[in-house]
Amino acid sequence: MKLAIIGCGLIGQKRAAAAAKLGVPVVAVADVDPRRAAELAQKTKTARVVADWREAVHAADVDAVIVATTHDALAPIGLAALEAGKHLLVEKPAGRCARELEPVAAAAAREGRVGKVGFNHRFHPAFCKSREIVDSGALGPLSHVRARYGHGGRLGYEKEWRMNPAVSGGGEMIDQGMHLIDLARWFLGDFARIDGHVATYYWDCPADDNCFLSLRTSGGQTAWLHASCTEWKNLFCFEIFGRHGKLQIDGLGGSYGTERLTFYRMLPELGPPETTSWEYPFSDLSWQHELANFFAAIEGRQPVCGSLADALAALRIVGAIYGESSR
Numbered sequence: 001m002k003l004a005i006i007g008c009g010l011i012g013q014k015r016a017a018a019a020a021k022l023g024v025p026v027v028a029v030a031d032v033d034p035r036r037a038a039e040l041a042q043k044t045k046t047a048r049v050v051a052d053w054r055e056a057v058h059a060a061d062v063d064a065v066i067v068a069t070t071h072d073a074l075a076p077i078g079l080a081a082l083e084a085g086k087h088l089l090v091e092k093p094a095g096r097c098a099r100e101l102e103p104v105a106a107a108a109a110r111e112g113r114v115g116k117v118g119f120n121h122r123f124h125p126a127f128c129k130s131r132e133i134v135d136s137g138a139l140g141p142l143s144h145v146r147a148r149y150g151h152g153g154r155l156g157y158e159k160e161w162r163m164n165p166a167v168s169g170g171g172e173m174i175d176q177g178m179h180l181i182d183l184a185r186w187f188l189g190d191f192a193r194i195d196g197h198v199a200t201y202y203w204d205c206p207a208d209d210n211c212f213l214s215l216r217t218s219g220g221q222t223a224w225l226h227a228s229c230t231e232w233k234n235l236f237c238f239e240i241f242g243r244h245g246k247l248q249i250d251g252l253g254g255s256y257g258t259e260r261l262t263f264y265r266m267l268p269e270l271g272p273p274e275t276t277s278w279e280y281p282f283s284d285l286s287w288q289h290e291l292a293n294f295f296a297a298i299e300g301r302q303p304v305c306g307s308l309a310d311a312l313a314a315l316r317i318v319g320a321i322y323g324e325s326s327r
Contacts, residue, residue, distance in 0.1 A: 001295055004028040004056035004086075005047075006077055007068035008040040011091055011118070015066050016044055018287040024295065028056040032069075057081045064298065067091060068118075070161050071168045075100040082107040082115065089294050091118040093178045094308065096169025098315040105308040114297045119306035121179045122186060123286040123293070126249040126261035129278060130240060133247060133263060134187060140243030144222040145184045147238040149176045150231025151255075157229070158205040171207025173198055174318050177227035180238075181314040182306070184215060184223035187240055190313060191215040191223070194320045202230045213321065245273060253284050 001024050005012045008031040016026050025046040030053040031037040041047040050056045057065055057080050065081035067074055067090040075095035081088045082104065094117045095101035108115035121127060133139055161167045162175055185191065193216040198208035213225040236256045238249040245265040251257035259280040264273040296302035 001298070002027045002061055002063050003066060004030070004059065004062040004064075005040070005066045005068065006030050006053045006056060007066075007070075007073075007091075008033075008036045009068065012066070012068040013040060013043070014287045015068060015089075015291065016040055016047075018291045020044065021288050022292060022295070024291075027061050028059055030056050053077055054080065057084050057086065062086060064089065064114075064294070071096050071174070072166070075104050078104045078115070079107055082111050082113050085111060085113065087114045087294075087298050089116045089118060089291070090308075092182070092311060093117075093169065093174050093315060093318070094311040095315065096174070098312055098319055101308065101312050101315055105312055108308055114294065114304060115308040116294045116297065116304050117306050117308060117311040118290065119179065119182045119310065120286040120290045121183060121252070122306055123289040124249075124252060124259060124284070125280045126259050126278070127183070127238075128289075129261050130247045130249060131186075134240065134242070138263075138265075139240065139245055139247065142188060142221060143241045143243065144224065145188060145238070145240055146224045147180045147184065148226045148228075149180055149236050149238075150226075150228035151176070151234045152232035153203065153209075153229045158203040163203060163205040163207040163209075165207050168207065170318065170322055171198070171200070171205070171211075172209050172227050172229045173211035173213075173321060174315075175227075176229070177211045177213070177225070178311075178314055178318065180225040180227055181213070181215075181223075181317050182310060183238060184225060185310065185313060188221045188223060189217050191317065192218040194317050196225075196321050198321060211321065213317070215317065253280070 003026045026044045029047045037049045064087035067077045078090040196213035198211045203209045210228045215223040234255045236252045240247040248262045251259045261278045263276045297304040
């Protein structure tokens with residue numbers, strides 16, 4: 001397996017570091033900033049810099065392409081990679097809207113190639129453990145999810161590409177909100193009713209800095225989600241409620257605080273629950289675990305965890321709230 005990375009910023013660098021830990025060589029890199037591409041190539045010690053991403057996508061020695069660009073380029077490059085016969089890992093949200101991503105998903109099916117989306121939060125240890133507990137039945141039938149995810153931006157944040165809808169497709173909802181939507185779907189399934197709104201409370205820009213969502217499955221399970229870039233103190237909290245208790249995930253490491261999972265198991269007599277906690281103070285290995293899943297899917301050893309279909313479903317929810325007429 002040999003990789004090309006298109007987009008050599010922070011996320012592209014994380015992907016390259018994860019590939020190195022797995023012993024998978026990066027053989028080509030491309031970026032709109034040649035200096036950034038050169039820096040990543042030097043770190044990999046195996047990659048050559050190509051001036052045009054098309055050269056990397058069509059290279060004979062490339063088996064899979066990782067696309068970690070601004071949102072406006074994710075779908076076009078991802079589509080070209082699949083049509084060139086490469087496997088694809090494209091960072092979330094995988095496109096600015098569902099309409100952009102639909103041809104990418106169709107190409108993956110037509111070409112018989114693996115198409116994965118970068119939903120690395122699924123691979124955080126607290127979420128892996130939560131999935132294990134839910135699948136074991138220990139939580140009982142699930143009823144609802146409640147989640148908050150936020151940061152406070154930085155000086156000049158309103159001028160960055162993430163707050164320019166023409167480039168990003170929106171604001172906070174399509175950025176951090178996409179993770180919450182994906183995680184909620186991962187545990188509860190598809191949502192039949194979509195309610196909510198977005199708002200711009202602080203940043204002087206045409207994009208939303210807060211989103212509020214109430215999503216319901218056909219069976220009545222609910223996800224209550226809030227993503228914000230006016231949080232000031234970085235926050236992550238994700239709660240999963242079941243008949244027999246709840247799971248609470250706090251923190252993601254770094255500025256979000258130590259990652260912790262707490263299982264509140266209800267007792268037959270009710271009252272204070274039996275409480276078990278796990279802490280994960282080590283470095284973030286989600287990037288490595290996600291890349292391992294991508295390679296295993298290519299080899300047919302595991303199903304894709306976080307597929308193009310998952311991203312399409314999440315983008316349709318985003319589009320419904322943004323009022324996208326073509327959703």
